[in-house]
Amino acid sequence: MPQLVPFFFVNQVVFAFAIFVMLIYVFSKYILPRFVRLFATRLFISKL
Amino acid sequence: MSNFINVISPLDQFEVRNLLSLDAPILGNLSLSLTNIGLYLTIAGYLVFIIGLLSSNNNKIVPNAWSISQESIYATVHSIVTGQINEKNGQVYFPFMYVLFVFILVNNLIGMVPYSFAATSHFILTFSLSFTVVLGATILGFSKHGLKFFSLFVPAGCPLALLPLLVMIEFISYLARNVSLGLRLAANILSGHMLLNILSGFTYNIMTSGFLFFFLGLFPLAFIIAFSGLELGIAFIQAQVFVVLSCSYIKDGLDLH
Amino acid sequence: MASRLAKSALSAARARPTLPIRNTLPAVTTFATSTPRQQTGVPQKDPKSAANSILDALPGNSIASKTAILSAGAGLSVAAISNELYVVNEESIVALSLLTIYWAVYTYAGPMYKEFAQGQHDKMKNILNAAREDHTSAVKARINSVQDLSGVIDVTKDLFAETAQLEAQAYEMEQKAALASEAKSVLDSWVRYEGQVKARQQKELADSIIAKIDKQLSDPKILDQILKQSVSDVERIVSQKSS
Numbered sequence: 001m002p003q004l005v006p007f008f009f010v011n012q013v014v015f016a017f018a019i020f021v022m023l024i025y026v027f028s029k030y031i032l033p034r035f036v037r038l039f040a041t042r043l044f045i046s047k048l
Numbered sequence: 049m050s051n052f053i054n055v056i057s058p059l060d061q062f063e064v065r066n067l068l069s070l071d072a073p074i075l076g077n078l079s080l081s082l083t084n085i086g087l088y089l090t091i092a093g094y095l096v097f098i099i100g101l102l103s104s105n106n107n108k109i110v111p112n113a114w115s116i117s118q119e120s121i122y123a124t125v126h127s128i129v130t131g132q133i134n135e136k137n138g139q140v141y142f143p144f145m146y147v148l149f150v151f152i153l154v155n156n157l158i159g160m161v162p163y164s165f166a167a168t169s170h171f172i173l174t175f176s177l178s179f180t181v182v183l184g185a186t187i188l189g190f191s192k193h194g195l196k197f198f199s200l201f202v203p204a205g206c207p208l209a210l211l212p213l214l215v216m217i218e219f220i221s222y223l224a225r226n227v228s229l230g231l232r233l234a235a236n237i238l239s240g241h242m243l244l245n246i247l248s249g250f251t252y253n254i255m256t257s258g259f260l261f262f263f264l265g266l267f268p269l270a271f272i273i274a275f276s277g278l279e280l281g282i283a284f285i286q287a288q289v290f291v292v293l294s295c296s297y298i299k300d301g302l303d304l305h
Numbered sequence: 306m307a308s309r310l311a312k313s314a315l316s317a318a319r320a321r322p323t324l325p326i327r328n329t330l331p332a333v334t335t336f337a338t339s340t341p342r343q344q345t346g347v348p349q350k351d352p353k354s355a356a357n358s359i360l361d362a363l364p365g366n367s368i369a370s371k372t373a374i375l376s377a378g379a380g381l382s383v384a385a386i387s388n389e390l391y392v393v394n395e396e397s398i399v400a401l402s403l404l405t406i407y408w409a410v411y412t413y414a415g416p417m418y419k420e421f422a423q424g425q426h427d428k429m430k431n432i433l434n435a436a437r438e439d440h441t442s443a444v445k446a447r448i449n450s451v452q453d454l455s456g457v458i459d460v461t462k463d464l465f466a467e468t469a470q471l472e473a474q475a476y477e478m479e480q481k482a483a484l485a486s487e488a489k490s491v492l493d494s495w496v497r498y499e500g501q502v503k504a505r506q507q508k509e510l511a512d513s514i515i516a517k518i519d520k521q522l523s524d525p526k527i528l529d530q531i532l533k534q535s536v537s538d539v540e541r542i543v544s545q546k547s548s
Contacts, residue, residue, distance in 0.1 A: 008064040015086040019093035028143035031100040113422040162400030248398035276406040
């Protein structure tokens, strides 16, 4: 199995987690709150 | 170059290679290298980020086709999180679950692009994700319930004689979650790509061996096309399954059944 | 190497028939989807429209540009294959099938998604438009209710002029009254002063007369004369009575 070369294990895990953590930060701080605001706005204009 | 063209192995497409590496004796002889999986993970991260940033329709209330896709992903993951974990307390885990879903989905879909590389077909990556999730859920359970967390391994209303056996089985199943969660994702993507590769190898051999065989090869080609569609579905379903199971594990850590 | 060259040349020769497959696939499917009922009724018309739909899918306006694009694409692909820029192998079949799936998703799921998206879009838009219309009608109703008071400016102006006039008159009257009261007080003070002066003179006069009489009374001659006068008066009165 060429995917089980141990030399690259740390490499890909580091890449995956660095990107994953950055995405979580960016999404939870900037992108997902925008959806919350958008949905809240829609709720206000349609139901309340 | 000619070497890797001639090698025909269904696992050849998953090989991790160095694209760019730094072998200088700096930073304690750290081997800094950009591998192809690292490159594709970076591309996936950028893609997720850029799509999340650009398909917002300038924060308008009236959506367009791009922002509706983001909104439906949001609604899907939100319903999973609120359905699996608590309606109120589970919302804390929503950003993690959303990013998990989008990250796995985009990596699966990047694997579906011709001539590209499927990062989620690597067991190390998916295992690291799944171990992190289950370990995090375990730590969550311990910090919330202390030693009462072990009551998770005792099924409700079981006879006392069977207790050691059942606790053993529950414990093993709890440990198996680690493996099964990552294995499911990687095995599905890996097997799908391998299946496509093997079938296309057969079909290529059939189609290149004669004029009549070319038309004969159209039948396996139809199968391959059907399997490609299946793969596209699997790319979505596996991302969803991963998130659903992560949510249920976190719920176990939170509520102890 | 030579065998590989020969193989690639062979595959190049065989790769060309694969191109029509991709091109005819859309034709067959549009044939099936666009006119499923006309298929039995007018079968001879469909191939022509299918071919036209392929032609319409190409960029460019005239027949010449479309032919140029087709021939250029074919020539480029042949050149790429023969120069080993593109190697036709198993992966090409995977790519072909994946591209077919993507095309199918785009063709069949795309309109459905577009419909769904349009539905959402219209839903939000309708809500906003309804809100706008509500607001417009509310503003109109307010305008209508306010319109009855449109003459309020003239009334106010008249009232203001009248008020100013009245105030001027009132001020004038006030001034007059103040003047009159001042004059009256001045006159009163004069009158009081005159009265005081007259009273003092009368008193002085009375005092001087009393003093004069007292002085005369203290004189015996005058007392005597008075007595004589009074005796003579009494005698005359008595004589008058007796007569």
